[in-house]
Amino acid sequence: MTVIKGMPENDGFTKNGDNSYFSEANGGRQEEIIRFDNVGISYNGIPVVKDVSFSAFSGEILGIVGESGSGKSTLIKAAMGLLGDSGLVTKGDIYYKPGSHTDKNLKDTIDGKEDLGRINLTELTNRELRRLCGTEMGMIFQNAGSSFCPIRTVGKQLYEAMREHGRVSDQGFGRSISASEFRVRALELLEKLGFDDGDRILESYPFELSGGMQQRVGIAAAMLPGPKVLFADEPTSALDVSVQRQVVDEMLMVRKNFGTTIIIVTHNIGVIRAMADRVLVMKDGMIVECGDTLRVLNNPKEAYTKKLLAAVPVLRR
Template identity: 65%
Template sequence: MAEILKYDRVDIAYNGRRVVTGVSFDLQPGEILGIVGESGSGKSTVIKAAMGLLGPSGTVTRGDIWYKGKDLPDLSPAEMRRLNGPELGMIFQSAGASFCPIRTVGAQLYESMTEHESVTKADFTHRACELLQKIGFEDGMRILNSYPFELSGGMQQRVGIAAAMLMNPSVLFADEPTSALDVSVQKQVVEEMLLVRESFGTSIVIVTHNIGVIGAMADNVLVMKDGQMVEYGETRQVLDDPREDYTRTLMAAVPRLRRD
């Protein structure tokens, strides 16, 4: 199968200082790739580069990031805005923080959807309820009618994933989506992302320092240290038989969510 996303020897610098060197990986349709590594190893930078979110000081200085025949770092900001959302979705560590506190979740999801396509309120409600149900919410209508403060942090995070999926992106980037959550809720977020892949065939790149999350959902894992790849391969192989001491140390630091 042809890959949907391909990083080819990517270097990234902020203000001329290189922080990522020679990162290469392929993402197949429906694949879940985990990126792990200690804080500051360049995980967020790697995924921000695909979405054009490096900010004014950040640049891809070498290599290519191919998505459906386009080299993403070459795109104009306007072209990038067209891809972000409908093609490349993103969820952050604290989705809750991006909701406006005084408007219902439904009103906010509807608004973000109409930024990219014209859709009637009735169609939106139908689609949103269907989507929420597919990814494990029992009562979608209740979620849409809720104010953010009526939802727990874990629930807000799960709704953040639903919000990204409303536009049905081909690739979903998730930067530490479970890090702010209790262990029990982390598991729900992992389940939800697995349902996303199952229902929509979405490819997912998940950044986390939790090896447990990787073990529970990733097909492949890329281990980063000081902006470089130290290991890249099938999750089972990397977790069960890591080639590098660094990977071993990362694994020792956190319990796995599930062992099988």
């Protein structure tokens, strides 16, 4: 059997009857939640991602590493529909498996579009995809501080995002959520994510928070609508080393408390070592190597991975 780089055959995952994968290796059963199948992406006709296939599983942290221009950020932007006018998924499919859907919004969106319980994200219109963004798939960016409006408090902005992207279900989230209900929910979430003073955070303007705190609030904002998948695009790159650890700890807390699947794109091997279960190494739009994080970092098989790891300055303690 030909093993396609990135596909999980080698990492203890088994194929289901519906062609998806699962694993029972780490205690509970892990189902495939998002899958890239032979995906090619171009910007202005120039291919930047070429024939990439991989899957991420429930509760898994998947790291994607590579140099600038390797196409790692483009992959997650494609899933979120953030390629812009010049970017296009030219081939392949990106499947998302929503699991049980109690959410009316989601039900309306995927009605008739499911294939074996999965939705092909590349076939959705922008409007349909937007309904999944927030509630099903969240994203945090390199500089969360700049994605906040500078003249309104964090609390007001999170409330607005919650009304816009929150779940519309029997529990009364989404447009129907009241300000007081939002506050209870937001404070509960901030507490779960290790914030000591949630009230102060909600009352603060973005500039009153440090860079690290802004990034942590960005993660909390993405988690508020309760997504099952969190995409993180270089979430620690703009931060000092001492603050990077706090952000990594917060993402680990997200997985622990909510079982969220996290796909983290970074060039920082230290961040990958600290949090990822599996890692994909990308170069020139293709997957060079994929596997269990410790295996890839301690015993890389491919020449490029070896070169990349050898270039990382290591502290001699």
